[in-house]
Amino acid sequence: MNRRLFLGQSSALFGAALGMPGLARASLNKAQIVVVGGGYGGATAAKYLRLLSNNTANVTLIEPNAQFISCPMSNLVIGGSKTLADVTVSYDALQKKHGVKVVKDSVASFNAEKKTVQLASGQTLAYDKLVVSPGISLMLDSIEGLAQANQAGVTLQAWKAGDETVALHKQLASMKDGGVFAISIPLAPYRCPPGPYERACQVANYLKKNKPKSKVIVLDANPDVISKPGLFKKVWAEQYAGILEYRPQFNVTAVDAKTKTLKFDVQDDLKADVLNVLPAMRAGDLAVQGGIANANKRWVQVDFKTFESTAAKDVHVLGDSIQVAPLMPKSGHMANQHAKVAAAAIIAQLNGWEINPAPVLTNTCYSFVNDTQVVHVASVHQYDAAEKTFKTVAGSGGVSTGPTDLEGVYAWGWARNIWADSLG
Amino acid sequence: MKTINRQRFDFSTLGRSVARGATALAVVLAAAGAAHAQAQAQNPDALKLYQRGLAATCANCHGTDGQGVVGTGMPVINHLNSAEILKKMLDYKSGALTGTIMHQLAKGYTDEQLQTIASVLGKK
Numbered sequence: 001m002n003r004r005l006f007l008g009q010s011s012a013l014f015g016a017a018l019g020m021p022g023l024a025r026a027s028l029n030k031a032q033i034v035v036v037g038g039g040y041g042g043a044t045a046a047k048y049l050r051l052l053s054n055n056t057a058n059v060t061l062i063e064p065n066a067q068f069i070s071c072p073m074s075n076l077v078i079g080g081s082k083t084l085a086d087v088t089v090s091y092d093a094l095q096k097k098h099g100v101k102v103v104k105d106s107v108a109s110f111n112a113e114k115k116t117v118q119l120a121s122g123q124t125l126a127y128d129k130l131v132v133s134p135g136i137s138l139m140l141d142s143i144e145g146l147a148q149a150n151q152a153g154v155t156l157q158a159w160k161a162g163d164e165t166v167a168l169h170k171q172l173a174s175m176k177d178g179g180v181f182a183i184s185i186p187l188a189p190y191r192c193p194p195g196p197y198e199r200a201c202q203v204a205n206y207l208k209k210n211k212p213k214s215k216v217i218v219l220d221a222n223p224d225v226i227s228k229p230g231l232f233k234k235v236w237a238e239q240y241a242g243i244l245e246y247r248p249q250f251n252v253t254a255v256d257a258k259t260k261t262l263k264f265d266v267q268d269d270l271k272a273d274v275l276n277v278l279p280a281m282r283a284g285d286l287a288v289q290g291g292i293a294n295a296n297k298r299w300v301q302v303d304f305k306t307f308e309s310t311a312a313k314d315v316h317v318l319g320d321s322i323q324v325a326p327l328m329p330k331s332g333h334m335a336n337q338h339a340k341v342a343a344a345a346i347i348a349q350l351n352g353w354e355i356n357p358a359p360v361l362t363n364t365c366y367s368f369v370n371d372t373q374v375v376h377v378a379s380v381h382q383y384d385a386a387e388k389t390f391k392t393v394a395g396s397g398g399v400s401t402g403p404t405d406l407e408g409v410y411a412w413g414w415a416r417n418i419w420a421d422s423l424g
Numbered sequence: 425m426k427t428i429n430r431q432r433f434d435f436s437t438l439g440r441s442v443a444r445g446a447t448a449l450a451v452v453l454a455a456a457g458a459a460h461a462q463a464q465a466q467n468p469d470a471l472k473l474y475q476r477g478l479a480a481t482c483a484n485c486h487g488t489d490g491q492g493v494v495g496t497g498m499p500v501i502n503h504l505n506s507a508e509i510l511k512k513m514l515d516y517k518s519g520a521l522t523g524t525i526m527h528q529l530a531k532g533y534t535d536e537q538l539q540t541i542a543s544v545l546g547k548k
Contacts, residue, residue, distance in 0.1 A: 052477065333484055336484055340477055340480045341477065344474060344476075344477040347473060351469075351470075353469075356473075359477070360532075361481065362482075362484070362529060362532070364485065364525065364529075376524070376525055380529055380531070393532040395531050396529065397529070400524065404524070406524060407524055409498075410498055412496060413485070413497045414498065416493045416498070417485050417487055417492055417493050417496065418484045418485070420487065420488065421488050424488075424493075
């Protein structure tokens, strides 16, 4: 028995019987559903809330950016083989084709008691269901001097695709031949497990063609490559020997912007020409400031059948912000999958139906190791009712046998399809 | 509380209890079809929602409701009927068909889930 649903229904009935509409749960077609954040999670939630309700749900999406810029594929912009326009998608179809009300604004705060959202522009919106998909925030303070180095324009993250992505490519393009491009990786979990290693490949690929005396040095706080270790190391040995150097257990503790130097827990300082310093990450600011980041004050714990926050009723949280289930990556693909489970659960709750007892998620992450060759990791996650979490299915999932051009074609096919599935 | 009339329905076509050994296409179709009919009688709207939700796990690569983007190089499935989709998925799952990724993903679903997916996405 789903206790929450049972109680929800009973209070709705009592509310109706006693003439207290405030207690009643809003029915689907009267409910106001507000989605915060138009990334892979939020955009998909907005679209599928409309789609799965046969266009009866009232859905408002709040997103500050005029267009969607994809993090997946954006490492190719840093490497120079693609432009930002190649990874940018319009929000128009969500509004025009699917009837989502898209509001270009950001959310300053939400109040889970009053069920309201405060927009940066000053407007207050009431909601019956809130979907929060705020992505990650970078913990700049976890590395001494990083905030100042960012402000001085010395360090860049480019871990949210956009202007910084282009700026990091420019730093690479203007680096002298013989220079050092340093990428530092925080301890997992962080957004996009294979992302830093793919980026290292893209930088190495650029250097091999354009500045062969240069080096990319990967400084990983983790004891080993976090994703597809065998495949990445094979590529580094076969394609980037002498250009790409991988150093595990290098934990950056400080940055000196003046001398462009990184300091570590244990090892000697390292000077570099380009410093792509990725600090530890946590749930997006809205989740942290809203008091729902109840896992280690970094991530949001959710009920995995509904993606409802365990800290706030009727607040559903998607994507990179959540405290993940075992082996669940913080990826755009996964955020899209969270959104579909959450959308179905929200529709069920508003209709007074039992929640789907057995939701399923998949994940696929393609990584470009040069301009055309790609490797993947894939998994299937089934809900485990006894343990109330998602678990990967034994014997399923896996990685590529090696980098291929065929998977390079599929990777772009994946991108164009997931963009259409989330936004089109 | 006793007066609350909760809607109940059979989730068996979404469940994880695999019909072990029921690998022959006809057997799977017949078994799932019977469960499907039973479930339909109890709460068709909720069941349809969750079946569509399950099929949406494929949409990232093969398009919303199976309508993939044409011309990207990603295999498009919208010309296949339910039986053709199910056969392919069972073949990927058994290892009779190999691919770059589908044989890995197909192994993550129960036969009943694959039947549900095929019934939702198959060309009508």
